[in-house]
Amino acid sequence: MSGGEEAELRPMQVGTEQAQPMMAAKQRLQASAAAVGTLRTDVAAGRLKLDPEAGREVQDLLTEQLDQVDxxxxxxxxxxxRAPLGQNPVGEAMAGKFADRATSxxxxxxxxxxxxxxxxxxxxxAVAEAMRRYQTADEHAVDMFQNLKSQL
Structure with missing residues (x-):
């Protein structure tokens, strides 16, 4: 402290600092899962088809992210x-707690x-299915134009 500043004493809430980022991550994960669910619904209902070239770009990005997660x-x-925190009840309990938080x-x-x-x-x-639906629709349109052309 400099310049006559006084420290404010506040009680420390154990685990709060760690809980906030985890809660934020879980909320973002839930939002992502909901968005993917909407994507899958739109693809299944035929409201979304994806050009194969654009789809490959999206798949490449997803594959890159999957590789990073792996x-x-x-x-x-x-x-x-388990962290070597000592061979006593408190050290053993804390080591187990940290390991559990990381990997359970x-x-x-x-x-x-x-x-x-x-x-x-x-x-x-979902992206792969949207690409398949685009390809199917494209092939169907080509067939219709060929039939129309043969009728003229």
Whole structure:
């Protein structure tokens, strides 16, 4: 402190700083999953078809992101190792708690990454289906024009 500033003493809320980023990540993940669900619904209903060239660009971006998530998941195994915090009840409990937060299913780092990977897979499937529907519609239009041309 400089210049006569006084420190404000506030009680520290344990876990709040860690919980906020995790909650934000979960909310973004849920929003992404909902968006992919809407995408899949629109594709299935025929409201969305995707030009194969544009679709390949999207698939390349999704594949790049999937590769990154896979790398993060491989590295997350290191987070699951128990930290050497001592051979006492408190150290053992804390080491277990940290390892569990990193790698357990659900709200852990690994759990959220696994869910994110699933959303990316679903997005990739939706893009592939939209590309197939575009191709089918395009082939149908060509067939109709050829039939019309042969009738003239």
């Amino acid at each position: 790398a993060w998941l491989r590295r997350s195994d290191d987070l699951g190792r 299913e659900g709200d852990s780092f690994t759990g959220v990454l696994t869910q994110y990977r699933q959303v990316l897979d679903e997005a990739q499937d």
